[in-house]
Amino acid sequence: MKNYTPPKKLFKIGESATMKAAEKARELRAKGVDVISLDVGEPDFPTPKPIIESAYKALNEGLTKYSQSQGLLELREAISNNLRENFRIEYLPNEIVVTTGAKMGIFYALTALLDEGDEVIIPTPAWPSYFDIAKFVGAVPVQVRTGENFELLPEDIEESITNRTKALLLNYPNNPAGVLYDKRTLENVAEIVERKELWVVSDEIYCRLVYDGEFTPFSKINRMKDRTIIVNGFSKAYSMTGWRLGYICGPKDVVKEILKVQQQTTTHPPTFIQKAAVTALNECESYVRGMVNEFKIRRDIFYNGLRRMGFKIQKPQGAFYFFPNAEDVYSEAEKFSEHLLEKAGVNTTPGSSFGMGYEKHFRISYATSREKIEEAISRMEKFLKT
Ligand SMILES: Cc1ncc(COP(=O)(O)O)c(C=O)c1O
Structure with a gap:
């Protein structure tokens, strides 16, 4: 067999840490071990029925051909209306590109903004794919730690800016800590962004999955619309992870370049899925609210459980994650996630993949049923007692 040596650009990236963690649970389950998965960032709710029916209908009506590379106009109009109604921000359909998931949106945005060697600041803890995608496009991800309660520290962000810094990547509500940034902090960050021309x-x-406080889109902060590329998607709010659909919104000149990348890669996401997404936006608000209510209940159950165990965490305001520090309760904190799986059959994601200095943390996803959450808490309590 011929030896295969991957090209150098592939040495820069690794496997998805979260997928790897989930795979471990799957393997154990296949061996008959009873594992509770608190690993993947995937809502356990089924995709709302109207969305599924809309996809069927679109297939039957022949929406099986190429569409506009930028995405169906009808969908871009629905996205535009949705952003106006929910957040009072204005994006015209020609400032939007429909993408194959938010992950592709991140790839497009970083590709369109960053040259080889340019730096992108990523406040940590952060979704691990940011680091890999940044490296893959030839840029340098610069990690900047957040505060004790994962709050953004504008002065630390400013200190890490060099003459190669081109962009700042924000994510709130945040994966893995669930934090939401307040308007005041965002204004302070915006002031730096403007002054340093980032x-x-x-x-x-996760902007729809907010339980306390209010989500402020970054593009709504003073003069930030001209400097911001929004990445969003249908995976989380509409429980559509497997449909692979997202979108980006941004200034027209950036959108034009992003569109070139889409035309030369995926062309566009499947046409009938785009049609189903119109139904998601226009007809499924009650489902989103139902999921948000349920996530809030689960968050509270888990929060109380974690506090009872001795974790000194704050209540996350959004998304569906906790990012506790195992040091609060366990002497071998760096091994907590591993030991919890081995000894208690509860699978979480180790903190090390979310940024440097988070080796003692672990991520819990509470996108699972209340029964499983109760059972996971009881197993964790028992594990800690022994
Ligand atoms: C912060 C963040 N961004 C983007 C994504 C990817 O979303 P999509 O399924 O739309 O590609 C995820 C998925 O876990 C995420 O946590």
């Missing part, structure tokens, strides 16, 4: 990529995939 771009902002704002990953707003």
